[in-house]
Amino acid sequence: MNASNVTSADVIVVGGGAAGLMCAITAARRGRDVIVLEGSNRIGKKILMSGGGRCNFTNIHCEPVRFLSHNPHFCISALSRYTQWDFIALVEKHGIGYHEKTLGQLFCDRSSKDVVAMLEKECTDAGVRIDTHCAISEVAHDERYVLQTNQGEYRAASLVVASGGLSIPRMGATGFGYSLARQFGLNVFETRAGLVPFTLTGAMHDLCTRLSGVSTRVSASVAGTAFTEDMLFTHRGLSGPAILQLSNYWSPGQDIAIDLLPDEDAGGFLQKAKNAQPKALLRTALATVLPRALVDELQSLNWPDLADMPLGEIANDRLRRIAAGLGAWTIRPAGTEGYRTAEVTLGGVDTAELSSQTMEARRQPGLYFVGEVVDVTGHLGGFNFQWAWSSGHAAGLVA
Numbered sequence: 012m013n014a015s016n017v018t019s020a021d022v023i024v025v026g027g028g029a030a031g032l033m034c035a036i037t038a039a040r041r042g043r044d045v046i047v048l049e050g051s052n053r054i055g056k057k058i059l060m061s062g063g064g065r066c067n068f069t070n071i072h073c074e075p076v077r078f079l080s081h082n083p084h085f086c087i088s089a090l091s092r093y094t095q096w097d098f099i100a101l102v103e104k105h106g107i108g109y110h111e112k113t114l115g116q117l118f119c120d121r122s123s124k125d126v127v128a129m130l131e132k133e134c135t136d137a138g139v140r141i142d143t144h145c146a147i148s149e150v151a152h153d154e155r156y157v158l159q160t161n162q163g164e165y166r167a168a169s170l171v172v173a174s175g176g177l178s179i180p181r182m183g184a185t186g187f188g189y190s191l192a193r194q195f196g197l198n199v200f201e202t203r204a205g206l207v208p209f210t211l212t213g214a215m216h217d218l219c220t221r222l223s224g225v226s227t228r229v230s231a232s233v234a235g236t237a238f239t240e241d242m243l244f245t246h247r248g249l250s251g252p253a254i255l256q257l258s259n260y261w262s263p264g265q266d267i268a269i270d271l272l273p274d275e276d277a278g279g280f281l282q283k284a285k286n287a288q289p290k291a292l293l294r295t296a297l298a299t300v301l302p303r304a305l306v307d308e309l310q311s312l313n314w315p316d317l318a319d320m321p322l323g324e325i326a327n328d329r330l331r332r333i334a335a336g337l338g339a340w341t342i343r344p345a346g347t348e349g350y351r352t353a354e355v356t357l358g359g360v361d362t363a364e365l366s367s368q369t370m371e372a373r374r375q376p377g378l379y380f381v382g383e384v385v386d387v388t389g390h391l392g393g394f395n396f397q398w399a400w401s402s403g404h405a406a407g408l409v410a
């Protein structure tokens with residue numbers, strides 16, 4: 012290797028996403044000489060595509076209970092030292108307009124581009140160097156970390172791995188971080204797609220296809236965990252926030268239960284409708300609280316014999332059974348859409364291998380893991396970016 016091809020720095024950050032950029036900015040503000048190596052043609056691609064182009068950058072109600080991990084306590088330290096309020100202050104410092112959409116979720120008023128521009132400006136001001144199109148072929152460690160790349164050799168005392176998870180491969184996702192962790196003897200938990208739509212087969216698939224585009228508020232649950240938000244029927248199965256949230260808790264082969272009237276006592280509602288309008292049809296009453304197309308499908312699936320029967324003629328016992336069915340529609344997903352559309356990757360680098368204060372590998376000084384590559388995954392709603400900001404900041408304070 013020609014000496015001119017060797018670049019030295021104090022800190023090398025692999026991955027110019029949310030966690031890597033926050034880490035780089037924090038370390039460079041401490042006076043560290045920082046280089047970000049990004050494999051794709053530009054930084055912040057997932058930020059750009061996030062939140063439907065408006066980046067749900069954090070959540071007002073960010074608490075450790077909103078995160079999944081084999082060690083649920085691991086995230087507490089980083090989240091408490093760089094909070095949602097710290098990130099909001101940064102957004103405000105840059106004059107970026109934002110609003111709460113729902114459930115504490117903060118989105119840009121204009122565009123996700125504002126968040127990427129903000130991080131780029133912070134990087135420039137702090138003196139962070141960013142090298143894109145960088146393909147790393149080998150990482151070794153003597154007294155420093157030595158990376159062989161298509162752009163020559165890089166050397167640094169600290170190596171921060173912020174290469175993200177496996178979701179959306181076409182956006183540059185690679186298994187780099189997991190391989191590197193294994194190379195240095197760190198345990199990595201099996202990964203799987205999270206915040207991802209369910210696929211269905213057979214009659215349920217056909218029903219979903221017919222209802223594609225219909226959305227309704229539900230309470231979706233699996234094994235004691237429930238989320239009350241919207242559910243969306245798609246050509247392939249079920250999606251929408253309630254389903255994406257649930258996917259983090261679902262294992263193949265499990266049934267999910269859908270309460271179609273989460274804000275109503277279904278039995279009381281039907282009884283009241285029967286008393287108030289005995290001549291009305293069941294589907295007419297239900298269409299006041301559920302999408303008409305869904306009611307029609309439920310009718311032909313479950314109560315075809317009641318199509319023309321006035322509510323007043325339906326026995327109370329039958330109404331109670333119908334109400335029970337509306338409150339617990341049992342569905343067995345065939346699977347998920349996988350990493351192709353998943354928002355996050357569950358599992359990853361075992362937190363037992365890392366310091367929760369600094370994100371440094373306990374047995375490998377100078378090596379840090381931050382963001383999604385770590386076995387910490389947030390609920391839908393800005394929590395995953397907050398984990399990226401908080402964990403990146405924690406490492407940036409010491410790397």
Ligand SMILES: Cc1cc2nc3c(=O)[nH]c(=O)nc-3n(C[C@H](O)[C@H](O)[C@H](O)COP(=O)(O)OP(=O)(O)OC[C@H]3O[C@@H](n4cnc5c(N)ncnc54)[C@H](O)[C@@H]3O)c2cc1C
Pocket residue numbers: 025026027028029030031048049050051053054055056057058060061062063066067068069145146147173174175176178179182183184185186187352353354355381382383384392393394395396397399
């Ligand atoms: C469609 C979509 C929408 C989302 N919306 C939201 C949202 O609104 N709110 C929210 O909180 N979360 C959202 N998320 C999740 C969020 O984007 C991630 O949790 C977050 O980006 C993780 O940050 P990270 O820095 O760890 O990883 P990433 O943002 O994935 O960044 C990793 C970076 O490393 C680079 N890289 C990978 N391998 C290599 C390599 N070998 N060499 C060099 N570089 C490499 C990648 O190109 C990438 O730039 C969304 C995800 C998706 C897919």
